[in-house]
Amino acid sequence: MSFLTVAFAALFYAATLLLVVGLARRIALYWKTPAPLKIPTTPAPVTQGGVVLRMFREVVFFESLFKSTKWTWVFGWMFHMALFAVLFRHLRYFQDPVWGVVTWVGPLFKYLAFAMIIGLLGLWARRLFVDRVRYISAPSDHLMLLLLLLIGVSGAMTTFVAHTDVVAVKAFFRSLMTFNFSDMPNLPSDPFIVVHLLLVALLMIIFPISKLLHAPGVFFSPTRNQIDNPREQRHIADWARKLEQ
Amino acid sequence: MAKADFEIPQLQEFPEVPAVVPGTMAHSQPYIAKPDFQEPLGFPGELPDDWHDKAIEAMGDLLGKYRSLQVYLDSCVKCGACTDKCHYYLGTSDPKNMPVGRQDLLRKVYRRHFTFAGKYFPKLVGAEDLTKEVLDDWYSYFHQCSQCRRCSVFCPYGIDTAEISMAAREIMDRIGVGQKYCNEIIGKVYKIGNNLGLPEAALADTLEGLEEDVEEDTGVAVKYPLDVKGADILLVTPSADFFAEPHVDGLIGYGKVFHEAGVSWTLSSKASEAANFGMFIGSYENMRRVSLRIREAALELGVKRIIFGECGHAWRVAYSFLNTLAGPFDFLDPNYPVPQHILEFTWGEMQKGTLNIDKSANDHMVVTFHDSCNVARASRMGSEPGGQFKIPRNVIKAVCNSFVDMAPDTIHEKTFCCGGGGGLLTDDLMELRVKGAKPRMEALKNVIEEHGVTNMAAICAICKSQFTKVLPYYGMDMDMIVSVHQLVSNAIVLTGQNSDDDDDESADDDD
Ligand code: HEM
Ligand code: HEM
Ligand code: SF4
Ligand code: SF4
Numbered sequence: 001m002s003f004l005t006v007a008f009a010a011l012f013y014a015a016t017l018l019l020v021v022g023l024a025r026r027i028a029l030y031w032k033t034p035a036p037l038k039i040p041t042t043p044a045p046v047t048q049g050g051v052v053l054r055m056f057r058e059v060v061f062f063e064s065l066f067k068s069t070k071w072t073w074v075f076g077w078m079f080h081m082a083l084f085a086v087l088f089r090h091l092r093y094f095q096d097p098v099w100g101v102v103t104w105v106g107p108l109f110k111y112l113a114f115a116m117i118i119g120l121l122g123l124w125a126r127r128l129f130v131d132r133v134r135y136i137s138a139p140s141d142h143l144m145l146l147l148l149l150l151i152g153v154s155g156a157m158t159t160f161v162a163h164t165d166v167v168a169v170k171a172f173f174r175s176l177m178t179f180n181f182s183d184m185p186n187l188p189s190d191p192f193i194v195v196h197l198l199l200v201a202l203l204m205i206i207f208p209i210s211k212l213l214h215a216p217g218v219f220f221s222p223t224r225n226q227i228d229n230p231r232e233q234r235h236i237a238d239w240a241r242k243l244e245q
Numbered sequence: 246m247a248k249a250d251f252e253i254p255q256l257q258e259f260p261e262v263p264a265v266v267p268g269t270m271a272h273s274q275p276y277i278a279k280p281d282f283q284e285p286l287g288f289p290g291e292l293p294d295d296w297h298d299k300a301i302e303a304m305g306d307l308l309g310k311y312r313s314l315q316v317y318l319d320s321c322v323k324c325g326a327c328t329d330k331c332h333y334y335l336g337t338s339d340p341k342n343m344p345v346g347r348q349d350l351l352r353k354v355y356r357r358h359f360t361f362a363g364k365y366f367p368k369l370v371g372a373e374d375l376t377k378e379v380l381d382d383w384y385s386y387f388h389q390c391s392q393c394r395r396c397s398v399f400c401p402y403g404i405d406t407a408e409i410s411m412a413a414r415e416i417m418d419r420i421g422v423g424q425k426y427c428n429e430i431i432g433k434v435y436k437i438g439n440n441l442g443l444p445e446a447a448l449a450d451t452l453e454g455l456e457e458d459v460e461e462d463t464g465v466a467v468k469y470p471l472d473v474k475g476a477d478i479l480l481v482t483p484s485a486d487f488f489a490e491p492h493v494d495g496l497i498g499y500g501k502v503f504h505e506a507g508v509s510w511t512l513s514s515k516a517s518e519a520a521n522f523g524m525f526i527g528s529y530e531n532m533r534r535v536s537l538r539i540r541e542a543a544l545e546l547g548v549k550r551i552i553f554g555e556c557g558h559a560w561r562v563a564y565s566f567l568n569t570l571a572g573p574f575d576f577l578d579p580n581y582p583v584p585q586h587i588l589e590f591t592w593g594e595m596q597k598g599t600l601n602i603d604k605s606a607n608d609h610m611v612v613t614f615h616d617s618c619n620v621a622r623a624s625r626m627g628s629e630p631g632g633q634f635k636i637p638r639n640v641i642k643a644v645c646n647s648f649v650d651m652a653p654d655t656i657h658e659k660t661f662c663c664g665g666g667g668g669l670l671t672d673d674l675m676e677l678r679v680k681g682a683k684p685r686m687e688a689l690k691n692v693i694e695e696h697g698v699t700n701m702a703a704i705c706a707i708c709k710s711q712f713t714k715v716l717p718y719y720g721m722d723m724d725m726i727v728s729v730h731q732l733v734s735n736a737i738v739l740t741g742q743n744s745d746d747d748d749d750e751s752a753d754d755d756d
Contacts, residue, residue: 033311033315034312065326135265213320214320217317223405224402
C-alpha cells in the first residue's frame with residue numbers, strides 16, 4: 001500500500017472519530033443544559049406540531065433569514081441546498097449497493113457543484129463588501145468560506161476536468177468502513193482528489209469546534225423550539241425548582 | 246424642540262442603513278450602582294481584586310443554567326442578517342450596537358475561556374481576554390440594548406441578543422458592577438412595594454383623588470379599590486399608572502371597564518407594581534423574588550383572578566414567566582388564564598356587549614398604534630398566536646373611528662422599540678434614548694404626514710414615558726402619546742353618566 005493510502009486511512013479514522021465524538025459531546029451539552037424560562041420568539045406555535053413545522057420552515061427554507069435580507073438568503077440557501085444535494089450524491093461512494101435514487105439523481109445533481117460555488121462566492125462577496133458584515137468577520141469566517149470553496153472547486157475539477165479513478169476511491173472508503181483491508185486499493189494520487197480529501201478531513205475535524213455548530217444549534221434554539229403555552233403549563237428547570245425548597 | 250448636547254438624528258422619509266462608524270457610543274454609560282443599591286439584591290458592592298476570575302466563573306455558571314446562552318454563543322455564523330435590525334445601530338451607527346457586534350463582546354471572552362479554538366488560536370477566531378477595557382465596553386454596550394428581541398426575529402437561529410445582554414448584566418452584577426437605575430428600583434420594590442417608592446398611604450390618597458375626578462367628570466361613582474379582601478380580581482399595574490401622564494388616564498379606563506362589567510376588583514399595596522426589573526438585569530433570583538409578591542398578594546386578598554395593566558416587559562414576565570417563577574396558581578379560578586391582560590378582559594367585555602361605547606368621543610384623533618416589543622415578540626394575548634397584535638387594534642378600532650397603522654416593517658413582530666426599554670429609561674442615557682427612538686419616530690412622522698395621524702397609542706408604561714420625553718427632540722408634541730385604555734375611557738358611556746360628553750377632557754390633545 002502506498003504511503004498516501006496509509007496516511008489518508010489514518011487521517012480519515014481520526015477525523016471521523018473527532019467529528020462524531022466532538023459533535024456527540026456538544027449535542028449532549030445542549031441537551032442537558034436546561035432552558036429555565038419560556039422564551040419563544042412570538043408569535044409562536046401553541047402546539048408541538050406547530051413547533052415541528054416552524055423548525056422545518058427554518059431548516060429547509062431559512063424562513064427567518066428570508067424575512068431578513070434577500071441577498072444573503074439567495075446565496076445562503078443556494079449554497080446549503082446545493083451542499084446537501086452534493087452530499088446526497090456522494091452516498092454512492094459509501095453505499096454498497098447504492099440506493100436507486102442516488103444513482104438516478106447523480107448525473108443531474110453533479111451540476112449543483114456550480115450552485116454551491118456561486119452561493120459561496122456570493123456570501124463571501126457580502127462578507128467582503130458590506131461594511132457591517134466585514135466588521136463582524138474574524139479571519140476564521142473568511143477561511144471557512146475559502147475552505148468550502150476549495151473543497152467545492154477541487155471536487156468539481158475532479159468531476160468535470162481531471163477525472164480520477166472513482167472506483168478505487170470508493171473501494172478505499174468501503175474498506176475503511178468495513179474494516180476489511182485485505183483488498184484495499186491504493187488511493188488515486190491525482191492532485192485534485194488528494195486536495196479534496198485532505199480538506200474534507202480538515203472540515204470534519206473543525207466541525208465540532210467551530211461555528212458549523214449552527215447545524216445542531218438551530219434545533220436547540222429555545223426561541224425557535226419552544227411551544228407558546230406558559231399559562232397553560234408550568235415550565236420549570238431543576239435548578240430553579242431547588243430555589244423553591 | 247428640546248435642547249441636547251448631542252446631535253439629534255435627521256428623520257428620513259425612506260430610512261437608510263447607516264455606514265459603520267466605530268466608537269460613536271463608547272462614552273454612553275449609565276451611573277454605576279453604589280454598594281447600598283447592590284447589597285439588597287445579593288450582589289457585592291464593589292469590584293473585587295479577583296474580579297476577572299469571578300466573572301469567568303459567573304459566565305461558566307450561567308452557561309450551565311441557560312441553554313439559550315450556551316447555544317447562542319456557539320451558533321452565530323456571522324451571516325450579518327441582524328446587523329441592520331437594531332434601532333440603536335440605526336440611530337447611532339456604532340457597530341457594537343449591531344446585535345451580533347454586541348454579542349461578540351461577550352462571545353470573544355467566551356471563546357477565549359470555554360472553547361478549544363479560542364484557547365489555542367485566539368487571533369484566528371477573534372477570541373480575547375477579559376481586560377478592564379473589555380469590561381468597560383460591556384458596561385457601555387450591554388446598557389445599550391433594550392432587550393427588545395427584534396434581532397431574534399431575523400436571525401436564522403433565533404439568536405436573542407436580549408438573552409446575551411441579560412447574562413452580561415448578571416455577570417457584571419456578580420462582580421459588583423451594577424447599574425444604578427435598575428438596582429435602586431428593585432431595592433424599592435423590596436422595601437416599599439413599587440418602582441416609584443409610593444407608600445401605601447400615598448397610594449390610597451391618589452386612588453381616592455381619582456375616584457373624585459371621575460365622579461366629577463361623569464357623575465358616576467367609579468371605585469378604584471385598594472387592598473379589598475375577597476375581591477374577584479387583583480389588578481397589578483405599573484406604578485406610573487398612578488400618577489404619570491398619559492398612564493393615569495389608562496388606569497381610569499381600567500376602572501371604568503371593571504365598573505361597567507360589574508366585577509369586583511382591587512389593587513394591592515403589596516404588589517403595587519407590575520414591572521419586574523429583575524428581568525432587565527438577567528437575575529432569575531431577583532425576578533422570582535419580585536414575582537412572589539404578586540402570589541402573596543393574591544393569596545392574602547383571596548382573589549380569583551389576576552389581571553395585568555398596560556405594560557410591556559411586565560406583561561412578558563407575567564405571561565411567560567409568572568407561572569414558572571411564582572406558580573402554580575391552582576388556588577385561582579381555573580376558568581380564566583393566569584394572568585390575563587387588561588386588553589383581553591376589555592375585548593372580552595366588548596364582545597359580550599357589556600360596554601356602551603360612543604366612538605365619536607375620539608373623533609378629534611387619528612390614532613396609530615405602537616406595538617411594544619415585549620408584548621409583540623415575547624408574549625401573547627388571547628388564544629391565537631398573534632392575538633397580541635389583533636386584540637389591541639380591535640379595541641382601538643372599537644372606540645375610535647380613525648385608525649391607521651404605521652409601515653409594515655415597523656409594526657407587529659417587526660415593531661421598533663421605543664428606545665427606552667430594558668432598564669434604560671433613565672436620564673443618564675438620554676442621548677441613547679433619543680437616538681434609539683429614531684426608527685420609530687421616522688415611521689410615526691411618515692403616517693403623520695401621509696395620513697394626518699394625531700396620536701399614537703401605546704400599552705406600556707416605559708413606552709409612554711419614553712415617547713413623552715423623546716417626541717419633543719424630534720419636533721413632535723409630547724401629548725401625542727396616549728394609553729389604549731385612555732381611548733376606551735374617552736369613549737365608554739357609563740351607566741347613568743351625565744350626557745354632556747362634548748367637554749371631553751382630552752379634546753385639548755388636538756392641535
Ligand atoms: C441543519 C443544517 C443546516 C442549517 C439549517 C444551516 C443554516 C444556515 C444558515 C441559515 C446560515 C446563514 C446564512 C448563510 O450565510 O448561508 C448558514 C451559514 C453557514 N452555514 Fe449552514 N446550515 C446547516 C448546515 C451546514 C453545514 C453542514 C455546513 C458545512 C459543512 C454549513 C456551513 C455554513 C457556513 C460556512 C455558513 C456561513 C456562510 C457565510 O460565511 O456567510 N451549514 N447556515
Ligand atoms: C469523505 C468524504 C468525501 C469523498 C470521499 C469525496 C469524494 C469525491 C469524489 C471522488 C468526487 C468526484 C466525483 C466524480 O468524479 O464524479 C467528488 C466531487 C465533489 N465533492 Fe466530494 N468527497 C467527499 C466529501 C465532500 C464534501 C464534505 C463536500 C462539500 C463540502 C464535497 C463536495 C464535492 C463537490 C462539490 C464535488 C463535485 C460535484 C460532484 O461530483 O457531485 N465532497 N467528491
Ligand atoms: S434585543 Fe433589541 S436592542 Fe438588543 S440588540 Fe437586539 S435589536 Fe438591539
Ligand atoms: S443573524 Fe444570527 S447568526 Fe447572523 S450574525 Fe446575527 S446573530 Fe449571528
